[in-house]
Amino acid sequence: MKKLCLVLFVCCNISAYAQKQDYPIQPLAFTQVKLADHFWASRIETNRTVTIPASFERCKSTGRIKNFEMAAEGKGKFCTVYPFDDTDIYKTIEGASYSLAVHPDRQLDAYLDSLITVVGKAQEADGYLYTYRTIDPIHPGGAAGPERWMKENENSHELYCAGHMYEGAAAHFMATGKRNFLNIALKNADLLVQTFGPGKRAVAPGHEIVEMGLVRLYRITGKKEYLDLAKFFIDQRGKKAYNKKSKNVWENGTYYQDDKPVINQDEAEGHAVRAMYLYAGMADVAALTGDKQYLAAIDKIWDNMVGKKMYVQGSIGAVGDGERFGANYELPNATAYNETCAAIGSVFWNQRMFLLHGDSKYIDVLEKVLYNGLISGVGLDGKSFFYTNAMQIQDHFTHPDIERERSGWFVCSCCPTNVARLIPSIPGYIYAQNGKDVFVNLFISGTGSLKVNNKALQITQQNNYPWDGGLAFIINPASAMEMNLKIRIPGWAQNQAVPSDLYSYQQPLNKKVEIKVNGKPVEYQMEHGYAVISKKWKKGDKVEMTLPMDVQRVMASEKLPDDAGRVALQRGPLMYAAEWTDNGGKAANIIIPKNTAFTTQYEAGLLNGVTVLKAEVKAINVDTAKQTVSTENKTLTAIPYYAWANRGKGEMMVWFPEEVKFVDIISR
Template sequence: MKKYISLALLTGLSLPAFAQNKDYPIQPVPFTSVKLTDHFWTSRIETNRTVTIPASFARCDSTGRIKNFVMAAEHQGKFCTVYPFDDTDIYKTIEGASYSLAEHPDPKLSAYLDSLITIVSKAQEPDGYLYTARTIDPLHPGPWAGPERWVNEQKMSHELYDCGHMYEAAAAHFMATGKRNFLNIALKNADLLVHTFGPDKKHVAPGHEIVEMGLVRLYRITGKKDYLDLAKFFIDQRGHKEYDKKSKNEYENGKYFQDDIPVIQQDEAEGHAVRAMYLYSGMADVAALTGDSAYIKAIDKIWNNMVGKKMYVQGSIGAVGDGERFGENYELPNTTAYNETCAAIGSVFWNQRMFLLHGDSKYIDVLEKTLYNGLISGVGLDGKSFFYTNAMQISNSFSHPDIERERSGWFVCSCCPTNVVRLIPSIPGYVYAEQGNSVYVNLFISGTGNLVVNDKKVSITQENNYPWDGGLAFTINPASAMDMDLRIRIPGWARNEAIPSDLYSYKMPSAQNVLIKINGQPVNYRIENGYAVLSKKWVKNDKVEVNLPMNVRRVLANSKIDNDQGKVALQRGPIMYCAEWKDNNGLACNIILPKAAEFKTAYRADMLNGIMTLEAPAKSITIDAAGQNVSTQNVTLTAIPYYSWANRGKGEMTVWFPEQVKYVDILSK
């Protein structure tokens, strides 16, 4: 029996599309079918709608990004921003605004999008090509663009990268509004790519992946198999260019571009971290739609490498600033950690797809860790200040040029702020998923999801105060009595698993069990792939209660991570913590956390938009006024959620705390 795929698979808006046999075995519930009522996420989605999106459009205007399209339409002027991929900041903001429109109709915003789309359409060349850095003045394109179309694509022109983000945005706009004005632009451009690239045409491995994901999006909308075939073609082109294989320079040996060997032979997360996440996401999409098992085997190995050897304790990836890339195995420095916000967003995309392929909660465990920590740390609580990089330690005694100490309103390369714009409104689409008569509950966010399971309607209402409290309540309301397997994720952190590998572990295992009740009665349940499976005939107002242990945990790093030995990180529920100067006498990197120190928790509604703080007796290292005597004094450590740091000015911050001091290095600047 054929099934109809959702046009908005992985983005959330469900419209009927063409019949398709192969697809992800598990399907996400569209975000438009999930209405949130919690404070934690609804406040962020509202801030994104009212602050971040308008600020992003305003900055696209003031920096000349919009002007580039106007000049391209007129074929005169000079490209007025720095990077040829600056076009994508407009595309990504349109994408985020479209998702917002789907949930919160706004005629004024809709009209503004139409006006921008008109400007974009006029910049498109007759054959569909759209790349303002060349179209403004084809004889004098920017240095990254190359003298002719596509000749620098495998390096740094970003022509196909621009296309990919355009497709993502056009698909979102079409699904949100039903209008084809942007979609038609994208399809005309995609048809140009089909005409230009292929087995008997131009061969190229895109220098910055995402066109593969975008082409899949267009295939889902139109059913035009040429788009899916081209996505696979681009992926399969990797690993065939001649590089200097002996060079240790990743640009020269192809690793930076994930282009050193064919994708099905790759087994390690390598190169530019954002490029990598988009590539692996595209491979998952193509594998789901074509049944390519070799792709799945490859991304399984790569995922194990990333989570087992190349991920920070708060979910961030891409340790090395030179090339914004993955380092070697266990190369996870704190004082120079790069951790681009876009890489965290890409990790969420990829882990969602891995879950849809395999149905294992470990992928959602990583997604949740990234989402609540290393991703939302990238946007300030004001909604208009950002981190491009997400540091692990800021010390007054150490300075590194790549590490941001305070948030910025915009960047010359502003890929991260506009990526945040498009991710935040889609959060409700990550809460639930379905397969047959199984419903997966992946994220714990108060609100109601309206699902159709085996052609029967059922609503699930969550009530909780997550992530601050582990008490979860679910009310199940089927239209009529129905058999259903309710699969509630029991997070790894509630099963004594700090991460789905041996990269990090808890110092002391918790003896607390996860208690589940149905209609007030404790029940026995089985665990499958990290999910508590509750199988029964569900009737109206059936209630499920889950109690997750929320004790403070000390996290240890694998012995191969040199920088974290003798130290602990702090976790409570899904939230990783840090110490910041503001709460700790102006410093943070001088704190010793004794092994026996016990923690107190307190919810502070008046602090950083409402957070749970941790406090414990600690020691601080002090130096006398003469700079000759070093001593310790008793203090109270106050720790705040990692995501909330750098919202109160500039100063020290640290995630890892030594439990004792064995020696002192004397450093000089």
């Protein structure tokens, strides 16, 4: 395999074409970070050895690959369900390419080449690539319409497929140096440039991501037409004639984030995955063009999402009808939707917001999503998944559409393949820099190799996060250097459950985080959530920091009626849940009175190793024979939310009442 000196990272790919304007803060590529921890390294390895191979096999067995083969031959019938099924192959190629970048594998490399050959043969002469139409362009599926792009602003997903193709092609090129997939993507992108733009065809893509993909290609090629087209697509939003007065989100355009121009939008709205990709694309374009109106809009939208539309474990997209955001404070537990893809999109967007602003609050949200509402979407086996991520499973009250157990695949399998491409890139979220400012955002053991003022620098983290709050950082510059080390002090360690008043801690802690350099306590300045240590660093300097890992009782804003009188449990970055299998077969009957004392215990043999919470609590007991209802003492065992549903099907709860105030009588 050809080896490249590469910067490969989900958000910013710095190519040979230097951009004059870009994100003020640049991330350290995941290829420059070598992990030495168990928590993430094991997940990345499982993704490499289980998730990616399983995704390819399922793409084959379900007919997704066959669609490309039929398109190449120009005969047959589209044999899967959704017009965007092509993207499952693109996303898996992307994840496999990230894996190849740090773990060479000749067999995988050759398989990707063979798959890319199949994809290339399906491409039409002018660059068009969309198997849903190409197989039989005279009689395409109903989602496509009689002509190309006629239904793009609805459900054809032609540009969505193109966007994921660009993302996959960029990853493959930068991992291998080969242009076979990249050339396919560039030919398609050139067709879009010829077709869309001022004085040409205009459309607001129905499902965003082509904007992010075009930026990826711009970074590789320096071809400004790709960046211009990304901005053009974004600026088309709000121009279609919808019935603005209708309360139907499809009729008024909010489902597609198309009800008004993006610069006038101030709420997270519509389909949550589409929204995340749009806002991430806006951040990319704003960084590269300096568009301040975009910045103002996404700042307002972010405040709205984090302040009014995010679940306590970081998930978004509460409403199942349309996989979308609801109204402000519409965060029901029994019917929570919380698509895994939306969590992945939130990570993309929050990373970009940090790169724009340098504020730790964006990484606080990113961390909450990453450790909770995102990895809950993939089973510990690496091949079972949740499309949605429930907030409660209660035998008699759970909505029938809420998933109770994981599936190996879905008819719409956007989430499993999205997980496959996200997991390998996680080391790229740990470090970032701006000149001599070096940011430490996530706490994951391993070594990052940076350059500060063209001088080599290694930072080695030693910790057992997220189970333990003791953190150590070994600083190894090639020679003594001046540097501002900026270590994030998580909001949860500063009495802030989230960067808004949506959730708060019942009993705030007043513990200042102590930092030592070479064994001696140091005074540090706080800037935007970062402890800043400025000095001339020399080889072997050691920074130590201990984060408080107390069990915190989280309360919701009074504007969230479903959570009134209830508490959720948090320790470090992790939210906790009670699951049936640890609690006598039930979890929905647990009451956690005020002043309950918790103990913690690490159990290496449970769920690949987790710290559990234990406490003496109350439980409601219904004796059907005697027709009595009473409370009894019970030992609660709570596990990290991400680990639920790995041991069978049963009840699960995140929010627990503090006392019994009344009992509903239901006869079933």
